[in-house]
Amino acid sequence: DAGVIQSPRHEVTEMGQEVTLRCKPISGHNSLFWYRQTMMRGLELLIYFNNNVPIDDSGMPEDRFSAKMPNASFSTLKIQPSEPRDSAVYFCAGLAAGKGNTIYFGEGSWLTVV
Amino acid sequence: AQTVTQSQPEMSVQEAETVTLSCTYDTSESDYYLFWYKQPPSRQMILVIRQEAYKQQNATENRFSVNFQKAAKSFSLKISDSQLGDAAMYFCAYRSPFQGAQKLVFGQGTRLTINP
Numbered sequence: 001d002a003g004v005i006q007s008p009r010h011e012v013t014e015m016g017q018e019v020t021l022r023c024k025p026i027s028g029h030n031s032l033f034w035y036r037q038t039m040m041r042g043l044e045l046l047i048y049f050n051n052n053v054p055i056d057d058s059g060m061p062e063d064r065f066s067a068k069m070p071n072a073s074f075s076t077l078k079i080q081p082s083e084p085r086d087s088a089v090y091f092c093a094g095l096a097a098g099k100g101n102t103i104y105f106g107e108g109s110w111l112t113v114v
Numbered sequence: 115a116q117t118v119t120q121s122q123p124e125m126s127v128q129e130a131e132t133v134t135l136s137c138t139y140d141t142s143e144s145d146y147y148l149f150w151y152k153q154p155p156s157r158q159m160i161l162v163i164r165q166e167a168y169k170q171q172n173a174t175e176n177r178f179s180v181n182f183q184k185a186a187k188s189f190s191l192k193i194s195d196s197q198l199g200d201a202a203m204y205f206c207a208y209r210s211p212f213q214g215a216q217k218l219v220f221g222q223g224t225r226l227t228i229n230p
Contacts, residue, residue: 031216037157043205043220055214089157095216101147101166103209103218105159 004029004106006092012112018080021090021109024073029094033103034067034077037089046090049075082113116141116208120221127196128229134181135191135224137206145211148182148189149218153203162204165189193226201228 005024013019025032034046047057049069060067064083069075079086093105118139127133139148150162165173165182172180177197181190193200206221 033217035218042222043218045217048217050213050216056217091159093159093218101209101211102149102161102164103216104161105151107156107158110157 004092004094004104006090006106006109008109009107010110010112012114013082015083015113016081017113018078019082019086019111019113021077021092021111023075023077023092023106025075025092025094026096026104027073029096029104030072031095031103032069032075033091033093033095034075035091035093035105037091037108038087043091046077079111082111084113087112116143116146116210116219118206118208118219118221120206120224122224123222124225124227126227126229127193129198130195132192132194133196133226135193135204135206135226137189137191137221139187139189139206139208141187141208141210143210143212147209147211148180149207149209150178150180150189150191151205151207151220152200153205153223154201159205163191196228198228198230201226 007022032049037043045059047067052069067077089108091108093103095103146167148165152160152162163175177194179192203223205223207218
């Protein structure tokens with residue numbers, strides 16, 4: 001089985017630009033998570049979907065961030081407008097109910113906003 | 115809310131020796147899952163080992179084993195016969211089994227260095 005696939009792997013963008021990060025979860029995973037990792041704050045949950053429905057978005061920093069999961073095989077995290085403090089590694093991860101109880105991560109999207 | 119604490123920001127060990135990474139957590143739940151993830155310089159999060167709280171037996175995966183002390187809310191990771199490839203950040207994580215609360219809560223991480 002293919003793992004969680006994220007794109008782009010690396011992105012450098014200018015402040016004020018829109019950034020869209022994409023995730024294709026593992027087939028059969030009914031829960032999807034977006035995490036952000038920075039040196040200062042460590043690993044933070046941004047948003048969590050269950051069966052394509054947002055369950056917990058309390059970690060979304062502000063209105064500049066939005067996430068969607070239009071179907072079970074695709075999710076996006078959008079930042080508009082981007083700021084330098086958004087520079088981080090963004091991880092998408094998935095969980096299959098009843099299958100090992102383990103959350104599996106994609107390789108991450110490294111975002112640099114200059 | 116659950117919290118996870120890793121009190122050792124950095125650890126180092128000689129190659130082929132054994133090292134133990136500490137983790138404590140706080141929860142009011144009686145059933146939950148605990149994990150150790152490894153993050154090498156590539157930044158990929160790799161599952162090392164998992165433990166279900168209802169199981170009294172400590173989990174083992176080859177050179178990796180845990181010491182799970184439920185009453186003390188402690189979950190340490192022992193790496194035996196350390197190898198250079200074990201050098202990485204190690205994160206301890208907690209997950210609730212309940213719908214709507216299944217997110218991973220991470221500790222701050224421990225950076226492990228292997229000395230040749």
